[in-house]
Amino acid sequence: MRIVIAGGHGQIALRLERLLSARGDEVAGLIRNAEQGDDLRAAGAEPVLLDLESASVEEVAAHLQGADAAVFAAGAGPGSGTARKDTVDKGAAMLFADAAVRAGVRRFVVVSSMGADPAHRGDDVFDVYLRAKGAADTYVTRQSALDWTILRPGSLTDEAGSGLVRLEAHTGRGSVRRDDVAAVLAELVDTSATAGLTLELIGGSTPVSVAVKSVAGN
DSSP states (O other), X not given: XXXXXXXXXXXXXXXXXXXXXXXXXXXXXXXXXXXXXXXXHHTTOEEEEOOTTTOOHHHHHHHHTTOSEEEEOXXXXXXXXXXXXXXXXXXXHHHHHHHHHHHTOOEEEEEOOTTOOTTOOXXXXXXXXXXHHHHHHHHHHTOTTOEEEEEEEOEEEOSOOOSEEEEESOOOSOEEEHHHHHHHHHHHHTOGGGXXXXXXXXXXXXXXXXXXXXXXXX
16 A cells, blocks of 8 residues: 655654565655654655645645655644644644545545544633644544544653553553554555544553554454
């Protein structure tokens, strides 16, 4: 498979790139800083310099041509203000979805956040973030040309992956290791039977592959 990842230098994205390239997939990661290219190459991915905050739908679609799947893993980051929650976490996600439709890429996986809700209340930066992610998720779910799956992890940690998770429509609050999020994403990318599902993810007791097959109805 050829898989294009938006936010290719993110902590989850780099882990995902390693997993996908190790299993023989062709991976491209969109980045906005050329200095990040070596990190992607080390992970086995092709770096593609493209700023999703300023690119057009046509420009993004050009890089999605011929891809079998697209993964939106970009984010403004915890140090950013409210304005970039709108331009990255919301705007870039919508742009990437539009570009996937334009390029004819049906499989589309979104890394969202537990609690994402366009009607979420509050004025703190994290509240704005949850509204932005919720609005982006809602937009994606309305794209009939996409076989979308939205993944909403709980609070993220950096311990080595356990390979054991809880993946359901509603899991309740909890934490999950970034390694395990990447492992779930790698399974979701080529499990099209999960299309149309919004899934929450926390640490648990079920092996990743079994958890994904379970929600896919297998």
